[in-house]
Amino acid sequence: MVTVTIDEKYCKGCLLCVDACRPKVLKKSDKINEMGAYIPEVTPEKCTKCRLCELRCPDFAVLVEED
Numbered sequence: 832m833v834t835v836t837i838d839e840k841y842c843k844g845c846l847l848c849v850d851a852c853r854p855k856v857l858k859k860s861d862k863i864n865e866m867g868a869y870i871p872e873v874t875p876e877k878c879t880k881c882r883l884c885e886l887r888c889p890d891f892a893v894l895v896e897e898d
Contacts, residue, residue, distance in 0.1 A: 832898040833878040837871055841892035844868025848884035848893050857884055857893075 835856060837848075842864060849857045849871050860872035884893045 833875050833880055834894075834896045834898060835873045835875045835878055835884070836894045836896070837873065838892045838894070839864040839870050841890045842868055842870050843890055843892075844870065845889065846871065847887045847889065851883040851887040853881070853883070854879050 837857075843866065844864070846859055846869070849859060854877045856874055856878045857871040858874075859869055862870045862872070864870050878895065880895060880897060882895050885895055
């Protein structure tokens with residue numbers, strides 16, 4: 832099983848992780864963090880563990896973990 836976590840206090844809502852995600856595990860949501868940024872929504876069951884979302888995030892706000 833894979834867990835994809837977005838650290839809301841570091842995410843600035845650039846959505847680069849969403850653009851990098853080929854299986855569309857991440858998508859833009861209506862949820863807003865304390866900074867007023869839209870936080871990506873996660874559907875981890877589609878995750879292929881490529882970690883491109885982690886690599887693209889300039890703020891290190893995305894974490895992919897395998898259980």
